Amino acid sequence: MTEPALLRVAYADSREPVPTELLAGFSFADPITQPRLLSLPLPVLSHPGMYEYWHVDAPIHSGVEAGVHFAEGGGWLFAWLEIADPNATTIETAATEAYRRMAEFQQRHSAHHVLRIWNYLRDINQGTGDQERYRLFCNGRAVGMGNAFGNAGYPAATAIGHQDPHRGLIVYWLAAVQNGQRVENPRQVSAWCYPHNYGPTPPGFARALRLPNNLGLAISGTAAVVGHASTHPRNMAAQLHETFTNLDHLHQAAGYTKSLPAGSLLKAYVRHPQDANAVAKAIRQRYGAALPSLILQGDICRSELLVELDGWYLH
Numbered sequence: 001m002t003e004p005a006l007l008r009v010a011y012a013d014s015r016e017p018v019p020t021e022l023l024a025g026f027s028f029a030d031p032i033t034q035p036r037l038l039s040l041p042l043p044v045l046s047h048p049g050m051y052e053y054w055h056v057d058a059p060i061h062s063g064v065e066a067g068v069h070f071a072e073g074g075g076w077l078f079a080w081l082e083i084a085d086p087n088a089t090t091i092e093t094a095a096t097e098a099y100r101r102m103a104e105f106q107q108r109h110s111a112h113h114v115l116r117i118w119n120y121l122r123d124i125n126q127g128t129g130d131q132e133r134y135r136l137f138c139n140g141r142a143v144g145m146g147n148a149f150g151n152a153g154y155p156a157a158t159a160i161g162h163q164d165p166h167r168g169l170i171v172y173w174l175a176a177v178q179n180g181q182r183v184e185n186p187r188q189v190s191a192w193c194y195p196h197n198y199g200p201t202p203p204g205f206a207r208a209l210r211l212p213n214n215l216g217l218a219i220s221g222t223a224a225v226v227g228h229a230s231t232h233p234r235n236m237a238a239q240l241h242e243t244f245t246n247l248d249h250l251h252q253a254a255g256y257t258k259s260l261p262a263g264s265l266l267k268a269y270v271r272h273p274q275d276a277n278a279v280a281k282a283i284r285q286r287y288g289a290a291l292p293s294l295i296l297q298g299d300i301c302r303s304e305l306l307v308e309l310d311g312w313y314l315h
């Protein structure tokens with residue numbers, strides 16, 4: 001099997017022309033309707049007007065199949081779907097539907113290895129105990145994915161809350177003709193082994209995924225979770241420091257010695273917009289001003305967590 005082409009990820013000013021050979025593009029709380037571009041309901045606090053682009057140096061074919069929007073080329077596939085999630089529908093049902101449709105869609109496409117998934121759902125912390133919407137989402141997701149990923153073969157993932165009453169459950173993903181390698185963080189209990197005090201269905205995701213073609217790592221949503229516990233509840237500076245430490249251990253577990261080399265990107269989700277500047281500053285101090293980063297307003301799936309990072313370790 002041929003290796004997938006080079007995949008590049010960049011943040012760019014939306015006033016610049018949309019690049020060609022685009023696999024995917026993302027705007028943040030900025031409505032756009034163009035094939036291959038997805039508008040995400042998370043305001044960007046650090047660089048208003050920035051978009052995210054995924055480039056592949058190959059011809060791209062795009063379309064819509066059974067409500068799944070997709071673009072594929074060069075051995076890569078980007079796809080997304082949105083399930084309306086009005087109050088009458090439970091988020092549990094919406095998640096099952098989303099993952100069933102993803103699994104069915106993936107079976108029909110040659111780039112069938114799902115490597116990385118992002119989940120954005122409204123009011124993620126609403127509801128108490130096991131009725132919290134994030135926990136219900138985890139229940140529904142597990143039912144919908146069934147055996148699609150096999151045990152411990154989960155993709156890397158992010159699950160973040162949005163506040164847009166007009167948007168539902170948005171799931172987008174990256175798949176490839178070649179599989180990647182799952183990477184777990186030795187400082188953290190694997191998510192699918194979380195004890196049941198975090199909800200009846202542990203979340204199914206890998207901490208990172210080593211991309212084919214030796215491109216680097218797709219890094220899952222990473223927060224101040226050590227073992228399985230949230231640390232430093234409601235303390236932004238300490239959570240951020242713990243999260244940086246988690247990222248260090250994660251890239252070391254993947255066999256990389258260098259911390260986020262040139263080509264890498266980082267995204268921070270902050271619960272409170274007033275924390276954006278402090279987070280941007282801490283990222284600059286830790287990784288240098290050259291690292292492209294975006295600070296988005298988004299809710300973390302555990303209510304005591306204030307910040308989560310995800311990104312790309314690319315070299």
Ligand code: 3EB
Binds near residue numbers: 158205225301
């Ligand atoms: C954590 O470490 C933080 O449910 O897909 C991070 C990444 C988190 C993905 C998911 C949840 C998910 O448990 C939360």
